[in-house]
Amino acid sequence: GGSDETNSGEGSSEKIILKASSGVPEEHVWFEALFNPWMERVVEETNGQVEFELYSGGELVDIGSEFDALESGLIDIALPVFNLYDQKRFPLSEVTMLPTSESDSAIISQAFSSLMYDEHELKEGKSFYDLEFGDKDLKVWGSSMGEPYAMSTTGDPVEKLSELDSLKLRTPTRLTEVYTKHLGATPITMPQTDAYDALSRGTIDGNFISVGDWKSYGYHDLFSYTLEGANLGHFNAVFGMTNEKWESLPENVRTAMDEAAKDLIVDPNATEVMMRLDSEVRELASDNGSVFEKLEDKSPVIQEAVNKAMVETWYEWIDRLEAEGHPGTEIAKLWRQLVEENGGEVPEGLELE
Amino acid sequence: MGEIPVIIITLTLFIALLSIGLHISTVLLLSGIVGIYLLSGVQALTGILELDPFNRVASYTLTTIPLFILMSQFIMHADIVKYLYSLVFKLTRGVSSVLGVFTILLGGFLGAVSGSGSAISASLGQIAVPELKKRGYKEDLAGAIAAVSGSLSSIIPPAIGLIIYGALTQTPIGDLFIASIIPGILMIIIFIIVLMFLHKRSKREVIETEEAQSIELDNYSAKQYTVAILTGLFIVGAIFGGIYLGIFTPTEAGAVGAFISLITAAILGKVNVNFIKKSLRSTLEITTMVMVIMIGAQVFGKFISLSRIPRKVLEMLEPLMGMPLLIIILLLIIYFILFMFLEGAAVILMTVPITVPLAQAVGISPLEFGILISAIGTAGLLTPPVGLCVYSVAGVTKIPIENLFKYSLIFATAASIAVPAILLNFPELMTFLVNNK
Amino acid sequence: MKILNKIDTVMLIISGITVLIMMLLIVLEVMFRTFLNISIPGNYEFTQNYLMPLAVFPILSQSYTSGILPKVNLFIDRIKNLEIKRLIQLSLLIVEIITFLIVTYFAFGYALKGVAAGVSFTAGGTLFPLYHVLFIVPFGFLLMSVKGCFLLVNMLRDKKYIPFS
Numbered sequence: 001g002g003s004d005e006t007n008s009g010e011g012s013s014e015k016i017i018l019k020a021s022s023g024v025p026e027e028h029v030w031f032e033a034l035f036n037p038w039m040e041r042v043v044e045e046t047n048g049q050v051e052f053e054l055y056s057g058g059e060l061v062d063i064g065s066e067f068d069a070l071e072s073g074l075i076d077i078a079l080p081v082f083n084l085y086d087q088k089r090f091p092l093s094e095v096t097m098l099p100t101s102e103s104d105s106a107i108i109s110q111a112f113s114s115l116m117y118d119e120h121e122l123k124e125g126k127s128f129y130d131l132e133f134g135d136k137d138l139k140v141w142g143s144s145m146g147e148p149y150a151m152s153t154t155g156d157p158v159e160k161l162s163e164l165d166s167l168k169l170r171t172p173t174r175l176t177e178v179y180t181k182h183l184g185a186t187p188i189t190m191p192q193t194d195a196y197d198a199l200s201r202g203t204i205d206g207n208f209i210s211v212g213d214w215k216s217y218g219y220h221d222l223f224s225y226t227l228e229g230a231n232l233g234h235f236n237a238v239f240g241m242t243n244e245k246w247e248s249l250p251e252n253v254r255t256a257m258d259e260a261a262k263d264l265i266v267d268p269n270a271t272e273v274m275m276r277l278d279s280e281v282r283e284l285a286s287d288n289g290s291v292f293e294k295l296e297d298k299s300p301v302i303q304e305a306v307n308k309a310m311v312e313t314w315y316e317w318i319d320r321l322e323a324e325g326h327p328g329t330e331i332a333k334l335w336r337q338l339v340e341e342n343g344g345e346v347p348e349g350l351e352l353e
Numbered sequence: 354m355g356e357i358p359v360i361i362i363t364l365t366l367f368i369a370l371l372s373i374g375l376h377i378s379t380v381l382l383l384s385g386i387v388g389i390y391l392l393s394g395v396q397a398l399t400g401i402l403e404l405d406p407f408n409r410v411a412s413y414t415l416t417t418i419p420l421f422i423l424m425s426q427f428i429m430h431a432d433i434v435k436y437l438y439s440l441v442f443k444l445t446r447g448v449s450s451v452l453g454v455f456t457i458l459l460g461g462f463l464g465a466v467s468g469s470g471s472a473i474s475a476s477l478g479q480i481a482v483p484e485l486k487k488r489g490y491k492e493d494l495a496g497a498i499a500a501v502s503g504s505l506s507s508i509i510p511p512a513i514g515l516i517i518y519g520a521l522t523q524t525p526i527g528d529l530f531i532a533s534i535i536p537g538i539l540m541i542i543i544f545i546i547v548l549m550f551l552h553k554r555s556k557r558e559v560i561e562t563e564e565a566q567s568i569e570l571d572n573y574s575a576k577q578y579t580v581a582i583l584t585g586l587f588i589v590g591a592i593f594g595g596i597y598l599g600i601f602t603p604t605e606a607g608a609v610g611a612f613i614s615l616i617t618a619a620i621l622g623k624v625n626v627n628f629i630k631k632s633l634r635s636t637l638e639i640t641t642m643v644m645v646i647m648i649g650a651q652v653f654g655k656f657i658s659l660s661r662i663p664r665k666v667l668e669m670l671e672p673l674m675g676m677p678l679l680i681i682i683l684l685l686i687i688y689f690i691l692f693m694f695l696e697g698a699a700v701i702l703m704t705v706p707i708t709v710p711l712a713q714a715v716g717i718s719p720l721e722f723g724i725l726i727s728a729i730g731t732a733g734l735l736t737p738p739v740g741l742c743v744y745s746v747a748g749v750t751k752i753p754i755e756n757l758f759k760y761s762l763i764f765a766t767a768a769s770i771a772v773p774a775i776l777l778n779f780p781e782l783m784t785f786l787v788n789n790k
Numbered sequence: 791m792k793i794l795n796k797i798d799t800v801m802l803i804i805s806g807i808t809v810l811i812m813m814l815l816i817v818l819e820v821m822f823r824t825f826l827n828i829s830i831p832g833n834y835e836f837t838q839n840y841l842m843p844l845a846v847f848p849i850l851s852q853s854y855t856s857g858i859l860p861k862v863n864l865f866i867d868r869i870k871n872l873e874i875k876r877l878i879q880l881s882l883l884i885v886e887i888i889t890f891l892i893v894t895y896f897a898f899g900y901a902l903k904g905v906a907a908g909v910s911f912t913a914g915g916t917l918f919p920l921y922h923v924l925f926i927v928p929f930g931f932l933l934m935s936v937k938g939c940f941l942l943v944n945m946l947r948d949k950k951y952i953p954f955s
């Protein structure tokens with residue numbers, strides 16, 4: 001068998017072949033922004049001692065099964081682990097999906113980097129990283145963060161509350177569902193593969209997705225309206241391996257991996273890649289007559305309703321986490337602090353105590 | 354063990370178990386297990402066998418398989434299809450080839466409301482094969498027609514393969530759907546031509562045909578025909594109308610179709626405990642058959658993925674970049690072979706990141722390439738050794754697989770050669786509708 | 791075999807009702823969405839995580855013995871010697887039982903891990919347990935192996951008996 005024989009203890013210069021699996025295809029922006037540069041740097045800095053054997057597009061491990069695949073030893077590295085799809089195991093990670101009024105890829109990548117690597121105590125002397133990953137025997141790094149999820153619809157700009165209420169919106173995440181409920185609109189869950197058809201025939205009116213991802217699903221021909229300044233969170237993911245695998249790697253390899261990962265998450269090139277995609281799609285869609293509107297330009301009634309829904313989403317999330325025995329209030333406060341420190345804003349009227 | 358010996362051992366085992374008569378689902382599962390174990394050890398096997406059976410089945414998208422089959426069971430047990438076939442046969446004054454054409458067109462229509470070729474093939478295997486046989490079709494050919502008709506769903510939109518391809522390559526899915534309409538019709542025409550040719554030949558082989566025809570001149574009343582046409586139109590109209598008006602998605606259409614058919618059968622007075630029991634039993638048996646083959650195909654697919662065969666083969670193509678036509682022909686041949694052994698979505702996921710840049714380098718756009726692959730993928734549902742549509746028909750009709758493959762392979766080969774040849778010579782057939790939408 | 795028939799009936803009822811529920815749930819979802827502009831919370835997740843496995847795995851063994859699972863008969867049909875034919879059938883049956891047991895073993899191990907980790911999914915904003923459902927997988931495959939064993943015993947007892955033909 002492949003990797004067992006080849007990965008040896010410290011100081012050895014034997015070739016180390018690592019099976020790396022990704023649920024997303026190699027065309028995905030994460031590869032360009034983060035995974036490819038990371039793998040290249042590790043290979044370079046170990047003078048080719050490490051070699052990655054890449055399986056992509058979910059050909060080996062389905063999205064959401066990465067943790068089990070790492071534990072069983074089927075793969076050595078997950079690029080990434082979709083921690084957000086396993087809320088039982090990774091309950092705190094969802095914090096980056098909380099709504100903000102002002103945030104972008106660069107702001108949130110800084111905030112997430114700080115959440116991952118700085119020592120902010122949350123509970124019993126443990127940090128976010130300890131509680132979420134360290135306790136699960138994982139050695140992971142944070143991924144670069146994309147632009148925010150926003151509500152986009154196939155209709156006209158929303159002017160009245162009644163128009164907002166009557167929307168049927170596909171909610172891809174738990175928090176977009178909560179938000180939609182508080183907005184008074186109808187949350188619909190359906191496979192992403194059905195959403196194109198459903199949007200084009202009017203089965204649903206809209207979806208929550210980051211603008212840069214439109215092209216992946218052909219949405220740039222469909223969406224005519226996007227409401228901005230009600231950011232429905234930023235998708236995060238982590239990549240890495242089990243502690244056991246980590247400890248089996250020689251010191252120089254570990255150093256190379258660690259440094260590369262921590263540099264790249266806040267690397268301007270990486271955020272630029274994430275943001276470039278966003279502006280490309282924006283241009284393309286605007287040419288087709290698609291409208292992007294800011295929340296602050298809407299009528300006070302709409303602003304109030306949207307703000308209230310965002311604030312309620314924070315409260316509901318915190319309550320649920322606390323009820324499940326997690327430090328919901330603490331991490332929410334920490335996240336707000338990190339977002340604001342890095343130049344972002346949380347919804348108006350949010351009070352945390 | 355080295356990779357090459359493992360690949361040889363596993364493929365040999367696969368062929369041996371298959372030909373000696375082990376159930377196909379078990380052949381896929383076992384050779385997958387052996388291959389993964391030899392290649393990557395028990396850890397990899399654990400990771401795959403623990404997750405795959407559940408993950409494969411626990412899918413909202415796949416609800417369309419049981420529910421679509423349930424719909425066809427309700428329709429069949431209400432005798433609607435029986436009357437329709439009899440009517441078409443009568444109206445064409447007994448020209449039996451029309452019935453085969455009718456079946457292929459029916460498959461095309463069903464393909465426009467469902468993405469699951471296996472489900473449609475299984476349904477047509479039950480509904481159409483007995484009717485075709487009664488009216489002079491050789492059993493094997495009738496079965497192959499059912500499989501061929503079902504396979505159309507993977508090129509006629511909505512098609513899961515095109516959606517996955519679109520998401521992978523950032524090609525607008527709407528464009529892919531529109532671009533596949535003419536190639537889909539082209540595929541139907543080619544299937545019909547092959548059918549006419551094969552039916553003529555097999556009729557000469559089967560001498561008893563004359564007797565079969567004269568024995569089977571069933572006469573239903575005008576009222577029965579009218580009811581069949583009206584209910585048939587009602588069900589089809591409700592499903593198409595519902596999808597195109599945006600009332601439900603193609604995935605939900607299975608459930609709605611089953612429900613409407615049940616109500617229709619009830620109005621016709623066909624529903625009783627036995628009706629429900631018979632319909633449910635067949636639905637579950639066929640669904641489970643399809644699902645257990647899909648689980649096996651998934652595990653076997655993981656072996657192929659771990660062996661890195663597709664990647665290695667494609668790497669070997671790079672030195673030939675100077676000869677565009679050769680590259681494209683070789684790519685299509687490779688796809689034909691991959692689709693022989695693997696399920697469609699797996700092939701696309703595994704290869705597209707490598708092949709699309711190759712195709713672009715020789716002047717084929719991602720949109721055109723997607724349609725070409727999808728045509729070959731449709732044929733792949735009909736080719737041995739892993740032909741999901743053929744398996745479905747074999748399961749429900751008990752016709753020996755090898756007899757079905759004998760015919761389905763002719764359909765598949767003809768389509769795989771003719772469709773790309775025509776499309777490559779007249780690319781406007783793919784791009785025209787997109788550019789003028 | 792009587793017990794097995796009883797089990798078959800129970801499984802048919804379980805899976806059959808599940809499919810009907812699946813149909814009704816999706817139809818209701820469509821109707822609610824169209825006429826009342828509301829969606830059934832958790833419809834998607836429940837269908838995917840509970841109903842689909844319940845519709846497929848319990849009934850697995852019945853599909854297996856019903857003879858619907860396709861196979862290639864070309865070779866076996868050409869063998870005229872009944873003894874050899876029986877021997878081949880016997881070995882194939884043993885191979886199948888072993889294969890099903892392997893899957894049962896791994897799927898059971900996974901279900902146990904699932905219990906330990908309390909594997910769950912979210913629907914309509916709340917966590918719902920998934921680990922019980924994970925046991926349906928090994929159960930389905932175990933039932934297939936048990937049926938295989940019964941066929942094997944029958945084959946050994948009745949010298950002429952050949953299953954699935």
Ligand code: NA
Pocket residue numbers: 464465466467468469505506507508509510511512
């Ligand atoms: Na289709």
Ligand code: NA
Pocket residue numbers: 692693694695732733734735736737738739740741
């Ligand atoms: Na095939």
